[in-house]
Amino acid sequence: MAFLNTDSWESEVQRALFEVFRNELQKLGYTDGKNLVIERRAAEGRIERLDQLANELIAEKPDVVVAVATPAIAAARRATATIPIVMWGAGDAVALGLINSLAHPGGNLTGVATMFSDTTGKSLELLHSILPAATRVAVLGSPIPARKRQFEETEAAAKILGLETIPIFTFSRNDLGQAFERMVQEKCDALLVLAAPIEPQIVLLAARTKIPAVYQISAFVDLGGLASYGASLAVMGKQTAQYTAKIFQGAKPAELPVQQPVAFELALNLKTAAALGLKIPAEVIGRADKVIE
Template sequence: MKRREFIAATAALLVSPQRSWAQGTRRRLGFLAVGDGSGQALNQTELALFDGLRSHSWIDGRNLIIEYRFSHPPDRLPASVADLIALSPDVLIVAGPRAAAALKSATATIPIVFVAVGNPVGLGLVQSLSRPGGNITGFATVVPGQFTSKMIGTLREMVPTASKIAILVNPGNPIHRLIVAEELPQTARKLGVALPIVEASTAEELDIVFASAAAQHADGIVDLGDPLTFVEAPRVIALAAKYHLPANYFFRHYANAGGLSFYGPDIADLFRRAAGHVDKILKGTKPADLPVEQPTKFELVINMKTAKALGLTVPPSLLVRADEVIE
């Protein structure tokens, strides 16, 4: 071999690994999402994940392949979990408690990052917030024992004469079961109100729920937040208006779409922050070494047009605390 050819060949050997590293092998992210209800697209809060990934230089189609499957409606969940596991992704990200529990049951090896799970310790997803253990970590939505009381208390401030506030839950949501068993009895005593439970696990049952709340002479209703009510927001808002029920919701888009009020965490911010955990895992950190993080942003939004339609006078003290007042 001529000297020039030898040098060129040696240089190629030295450069090619660096070139390969720079170009990078595309990593695979499996995303088990709630979606927008169509079963074809992510919702606006979930899309915030892309902003977070870009901030860590992860771009779908460039150095990252994102595979989507949807957990809603519930009968779709088992197939979606099986599809994602079969793809052997480098990391899984999942929205909601039921889907997170299903993924954890399906794999003990693929790293999982959950978002929007209310009480991951109580649910048994992690050992503790600081030391999650196993192959799963993520971002919780609420502080157990405090948030539900604040949601109900916020509605009580808007309807100070309320003696009965219906609580809308999905019996298939494990977080709701924990809240009903552990938090609501204490909250009812603390606030001095009756908190009847109304349950819906399908869109059709929502009609029955609101009719039941009205028949029980509820003075308002609180939606604890669930994939079902997230995608059925227009229906829920219309039913609250039909039965003249003041309502406080867990998701911001309710207030924007005509719901009376929203009090809850900024879930889009949680998805942006979740990208940081994904980034660390793709670079070699184990989920067990990443503490579960909690919300840093809570928001209160009040729709004054809806309040006026319901004949409510929103207290100035509540308006001052609101992050946004929709006129």
């Protein structure tokens, strides 16, 4: 099988998530190095590399391609219309034309959707609960089609909460320093980081500029981020492995409904809150699934 990752293999977070996937496959009877060979490629956050990497993997004629995050999924779909593709974390796959519908995907794709667009409002509500005095919120993300709805949902939620959003676009990790400089210039009170490859530099820059940041992926909180709300990537990894096993056993992607996340997690880092001089309300701490003290 082939495995295409938008992010990097070098980070501890990505290695841990891959182990979740591989261990679940092993429980289902497929052991890497015994009755399974996994060819891996990673774009290191450079989306422009994905088409080349996808074509390299397809040239190996794998039985299944697992693609992580929408940019990798789209690249895999451009590379093949016949080899089954299992999506680990698809965002707005219907709107992007990758599948016909969640219930009847059609074609050669199935897998697990992220629902990050649907939960963006909840992430912004979390930010507002922690920082009720914040009025100007930077929204960090990439201006690619896959992120369009996330920005739209953020804007809609911000209007309800009476917040002003300042979109901050980045094309690669090289743009992050300039992005945070702009947040400071714009006098942003807080930052919402839309779901994207897990980039530790974002956490470091948020700490350096003392901008409280809320994320959609809990791995950022493990790295020192303030707070997050969103689907559990680890649980999605298990779901992805289960679908991969089904395809090994003869199931057709077109007939496997795309799954929605089954677990959402609220994570808090109280050490980071203290460093920022913030006191997270007790009711927010009481709702948290993970608290780093």
